[in-house]
Every structure is written in C-alpha cells, then in structure tokens.
Amino acid sequence: MHVLILGGTTEARRLAELLDGTPGLKLTSSLAGRVAGPRLPPGETRVGGFGGAEGLAAWLREHAVDAVVDATHPFAGSISFNAARAAAVTHVPLLALRRAEWVPIEGDRWHQVPSLKEAARSLPALGRRVFLTTGRMGLAAFADLDDLWFLVRSVDAPEPPHPPRTEVLLDRGPFTLEGERELLLRHHIDVVVTKNSGGSATAPKLTAAREFGLPVVVVRRPPVPEDVPVVPDPGQAARWVGEHLAQGFFRAID
Structure with a gap:
C-alpha cells in the first residue's frame, strides 16, 4: 500500500514517524520546498509542486497511490482543494490532518x-x-x-x-x-x-x-474543502491509514 503525505508540518512529520517501518506500507512525504533545509521525515520524500489538481491526479496514478493524507499547513494555499479534486477523480481515499485552531480566552x-x-x-x-x-x-x-x-x-x-x-x-x-x-x-x-x-x-x-x-x-484561516474527513492529530491519522492497510490486506487474501 502506497500512502502519500502532503506535508511540511510538525504533524506530517510525526505521522510519518508513526507509520515508518509498518509492514506492507510504502510512504512518500511531499514538501512544498519553501523552506531551505527542512526537517525531513522518515520514508521517501519529494519536493515541489505537482502542477495543480490535474498534475497531482497524474502523480497519484503514475505512482499507484492508495491513500492520501493532507497534512499541509492551514495557510498553505490551494493545495487542499487540489488534493480534494485529485482524490475525487482518481478515487483515492483522502484524509485531512488539521491541527485545531487557537481560540481566544479571558484576558486576550x-x-x-x-x-x-x-x-x-x-x-x-x-x-x-x-x-x-x-x-x-x-x-x-x-x-x-x-x-x-x-x-x-x-x-x-x-x-x-x-x-x-x-x-x-x-x-x-x-x-x-x-x-x-x-x-x-x-x-x-x-x-x-x-x-x-x-x-x-x-x-x-x-x-x-x-x-x-x-x-x-x-x-483567520482560509477556507478548506468541506467534504473531506478530518482528524486533529497524527495518532488518529495513523489509525486511519492502518484501517485502509488492513482492508487492502484482506482484499489481497480473498
């Protein structure tokens, strides 16, 4: 099973660490390349854009990606919408890993x-x-x-x-x-x-x-796709990947 993590964030790196070494799992993290000397996650990495939703869809097909986790920064721009469109046309499961927003408290x-x-x-x-x-x-x-x-x-x-x-x-x-x-x-x-x-x-x-x-x-944060399942932490995202890995394993046995 090949999982693509759209990353560049602390949460994306933590997810890659949690999944690293999982039997039957190939992991690729994609970084935007806006930071010189980024902290690289375990697994394979690629740097740079995909060329919009169509380019990302082509990459998913070419590299036989089975699932995508969008763990990009909340202000990363259009990548979340591109990921949603690419996942829809390629029928690849997509999960958004989005950290919770800050909220004001008394004294702010x-x-x-x-x-x-x-x-x-x-x-x-x-x-x-x-x-x-x-x-x-x-x-x-x-x-x-x-x-x-x-x-x-x-x-x-x-x-x-x-x-x-x-x-x-x-x-x-x-x-x-x-x-x-x-x-x-x-x-x-x-x-x-x-x-x-x-x-x-x-x-x-x-x-x-x-x-x-x-x-x-x-x-304030920019809008994001509303029809994508969301989890707030890497642990839940890792469990989602594990569930899809198990489903693929059982299909292979059948």
Whole structure:
C-alpha cells in the first residue's frame, strides 16, 4: 500500500514517524520546498509542486497511490482543494490532518482579521513596535508602514518588499513561554501579529502577549474543502491509514 503525505508540518512529520517501518506500507512525504533545509521525515520524500489538481491526479496514478493524507499547513494555499479534486477523480481515499485552531480566552486582546492586508491596516491604531510572526511570505502587505518598527521572525530570511524599519530574527519553533516573554520585553513590543496556525509549537507567544496585556492581530484561516474527513492529530491519522492497510490486506487474501 502506497500512502502519500502532503506535508511540511510538525504533524506530517510525526505521522510519518508513526507509520515508518509498518509492514506492507510504502510512504512518500511531499514538501512544498519553501523552506531551505527542512526537517525531513522518515520514508521517501519529494519536493515541489505537482502542477495543480490535474498534475497531482497524474502523480497519484503514475505512482499507484492508495491513500492520501493532507497534512499541509492551514495557510498553505490551494493545495487542499487540489488534493480534494485529485482524490475525487482518481478515487483515492483522502484524509485531512488539521491541527485545531487557537481560540481566544479571558484576558486576550485579539483583533481577528481575514487577511494580511487587513492586519496591516489595523496596526497603526494598535502599536508602534510590531512582532510579526506570519512567516517570510506576504511581508509586502506591511511594506508601506513606514512609521512602524517590525521584528520579523521566520525560518529563512525574507526577501523584499518588506517594511523599511525591519529587524529579522531567524528562528524555528517550538518556542518556550520564557523565551517569548524575554523577546517581547527586550524589543519593547507593543503589538503582535500572527496567523491562526494552531498547534503548540508557536502558541507561547499568545500566552506572553496575554500576560503583558498586548493586542494580538490574528489572521483567520482560509477556507478548506468541506467534504473531506478530518482528524486533529497524527495518532488518529495513523489509525486511519492502518484501517485502509488492513482492508487492502484482506482484499489481497480473498
């Protein structure tokens, strides 16, 4: 049985680790290639796009894929819709592994917006020293904010355009609450910007912001296909794969 994991996330890597070495299972993880030096999961890997839904469908047929797990980042773009269309036309079972969203709790000062552009529009009224944690892509939305100072944290160095007053911090999660507190204090941050990525690796910044009473601009997740079964953690995804592997095994015996 050949399983394709559309990955690049902590959850995708954990799923590959759980499935690694399973008898009768061939595992391929696909990475978008947006990060230099990614943490590679066990099993085979491929890097780069497929060429839309048609290209992915062709790849599924060519490589005799029996099941697909979409474990991409919540803000990965159109890949989830491409996966749904490709799975439908090839009749390959598809599961979405999506981490739960963050939700505000008492003490949070969240300002939820639908896009990076709306996040940029909201900033001048909220603060002057911005901790921008939306990654290196999309910084152009903030490039015209000359009066604000930005601390941009990303795995790889961002390319222009970006805000003129920018300091780049190259780092990779998971992050600690103590570290996030120290960072906010050291840089005199008065507003935080984040995408609602969910998960625990980068959540401590939200706790630190809550403790300091800082406003947080939170970009909502984009829409995803609604007709795809979803699980929130790698363990459940691994069980789903195991069930399909067992079904294939029994069909082979029959």
